[in-house]
Amino acid sequence: MTLTCIGVGPGDPELLTIKAVRLIEEADVIVVPVKKQASTESTALKIAQPYIKDMSKVKYLYFPMVAFQKDDEQIQQIFRHNAQMINEDLGAGKKVVYLTLGDPSVYCTFTYIADYIDHVTYVPGIAxxxxxxxxxxxxxxxxxxxxxxxxxxxxxxxxxxxxxxxxxxxxxxxxxxxxxxxxxxxxxxxxxxxxxxxxxxxxxxxxxxxxxxxxxxxxxxxxxxx
Ligand SMILES: C[S@@+](CC[C@H](N)C(=O)[O-])C[C@H]1O[C@@H](n2cnc3c(N)ncnc32)[C@H](O)[C@@H]1O
Missing domain, CATH: 3.30.950.10 (Tetrapyrrole methylase, C-terminal domain)
Known part of the structure; x- marks a missing residue:
């Protein structure tokens, strides 16, 4: 299975693409990044919320949103852990989407774990x-x-x-x-x-x-x- 990283735009829920909305509605698992451990606060989630009928599908993954060196082993461990969680769901045949603010190609934390995930596709968002x-x-x-x-x-x-x-x-x-x-x-x-x-x-x-x-x-x- 393939993970789809979806850009949800900058804030207005009307700025998601039709494709983004369809994939969110069809997903089994909706992964969102959070800035603090055990937090459920996610701006990307807030933006996409009108399209999520079942909140139990949402998985919160902690991403340290700080400047770091690429060879920081502690940070890489968190990224590998996040990727593993996603790979497990993909391996179980689930449709998994990852929501990111704006567009996934612009300063997006997801990029750091993309290499650890088996298959990734992207849906652009409005930067x-x-x-x-x-x-x-x-x-x-x-x-x-x-x-x-x-x-x-x-x-x-x-x-x-x-x-x-x-x-x-x-x-x-x-x-x-x-x-x-x-x-x-x-x-x-x-x-x-x-x-x-x-x-x-x-x-x-x-x-x-x-x-x-x-x-x-x-x-x-x-x-x-x-
Ligand atoms: C980690 S980057 C994410 C950029 C995002 N991927 C994009 O396409 O815009 C975060 C920065 O994006 C900008 N940004 C994102 N959403 C914004 C919004 N709703 N209003 C103003 N600036 C925003 C700010 O400069 C913020 O510091």
Missing amino acids: SFLQGAAHIGQPLCLGKESLAIINMTDDERTIRQAFQLHDNLVVMKVSANPKLLHELIVQDNRPATFLSNMGLENEMVTSDRGFLEGKVPYFTVAQVKR
Whole structure:
């Protein structure tokens, strides 16, 4: 059997694809990632909840959502354990889906365990920054302009280079280093929009740079132009 990793979009349950909804409805087991051990709090689950009739199908797998080295044996052990749980259900002939926020190809923790799972297919979802562009009503890139997707957990040199090179930037995980982002935006006077908790509780959208000087929510993406 094959595990299907499904992107559930950034927040609004109406932004799941028809295929995603069908596969969730047909699944025997619905795996969702949780940030804390024994927790049942999952944003991906909240988004897909309207399509889950039987909550007993949901399995909560703990994923440490922290920066780590690929050779961290403790972390790899958790990933292997998670993969084993999934492989057992697949081996028993069950239809298993894994729900992930946004799109599975964008900074998705599932990627770390994919190698340990026998067969995986993916269903794309709407990435947070695509919903952001729709919300603002502006293209991410146009004509000959370049677009880079970066994240603020990256090293400072890489982030600075991206700002020098690219016309448009999607900046993810803003809360990891709002101070540096503020500096780079102010330095070149670049227009930027900050979008927090899109489609979720406490949604907020602003172009005020002062936003970066306060407490920035984890679910914040910035769209920066030249
Ligand atoms: C681990 S990454 C997951 C990205 C996701 N796979 C995607 O396609 O958007 C988490 C980051 O995505 C962005 N993000 C995800 N959902 C969001 C939302 N609803 N509102 C604002 N930003 C969001 C934030 O930058 C957050 O720090």
